[in-house]
Amino acid sequence: MSHPVLPASGTFGYGEEFEPFLPPGTFSAIVPKSISVEVRSGNPPPRAVETPAGLLNSIGLQNPGLDQFLDSYLPILQSYGVPILVNVVGRTIEEYCTVVEALEGQPLVEGYELNVSCPNVKEGLRFGLDPQATASLIRAIRPLTDGVLMAKLTPNVTDIAEQAVAAEEAGADAISVINTLRAMAVDWRTGKSRIGTETGGLSGPAIRPIALRMTMEVCRLVNVPVCAIGGICSAQDILEFISVGASLVQVGTHLYREPTCLPGILDELRELLASEGMDSLEALRGNFDGDRDRLPDRQRPVP
């Protein structure tokens, strides 16, 4: 990859919505909106509401389904010329497998981000809340592909690192953290939710400190690369996540505010590294000097 920044699934459509703003291939790889076997119409509107420093959404995994993705959207994504990491969602292990099998061998489909973490549909969380279920899913998909398998985890658990370790041990090549946090917004006059469902998923800067903490916890315990997601808006934000050990990042909600932000972020990233005398992110990765007594041995800084 030419740089570490990808778009977060569901905030970038299938790339085509971004064409008026910047060439979608400016991202180092593309993670499209989740794809399921069947067409999904999603949740009732309103589907999004702004909250302090954040966005509460309840899209409900609306997507065109596998067949239409293959016919209409994948060719558009392929035209951007960068790797595609297809975000997959299903109700059963078999459904995830069907999507992966159908996409194997497609040009530029370099791997899959398995969404085991959507808070807005009941079945989306079934895998993500149980480390053993997550592991079973990854074990079933692993033999189907030599491509990159990323497990996208939910923050709506007590111990996200436990989920990450289960995913790594089952064969995941990378971990993506985090999906949205279950949250709600209420209109007290009407006594109704401000979105079409009772609860939704919170994203944006409001969740960044939580995402940072969870990224640190996951990076301490797994050896595979971690792709950090959650409220990232700037080069400074990216460097914080790299500092706690992330290898890649995804920008999501910020793309709604500033769809053309990427070139500026990349320039600033280079400038900030240069100002510290660094020529690569490797020099910074994992430099966070946390609570040493709590670090596993392999993460302890060399005295």
Ligand SMILES: Cc1cc2nc3c(=O)[nH]c(=O)nc-3n(C[C@H](O)[C@H](O)[C@H](O)COP(=O)(O)O)c2cc1C
């Ligand atoms: C409107 C919207 C739709 C989303 N749809 C998906 C999705 O289809 N699949 C998925 O894995 N994550 C989805 N997400 C979660 C994002 O990919 C990301 O994990 C989350 O928003 C946190 O990052 P952010 O704060 O940078 O937006 C969606 C987020 C938003 C705001």
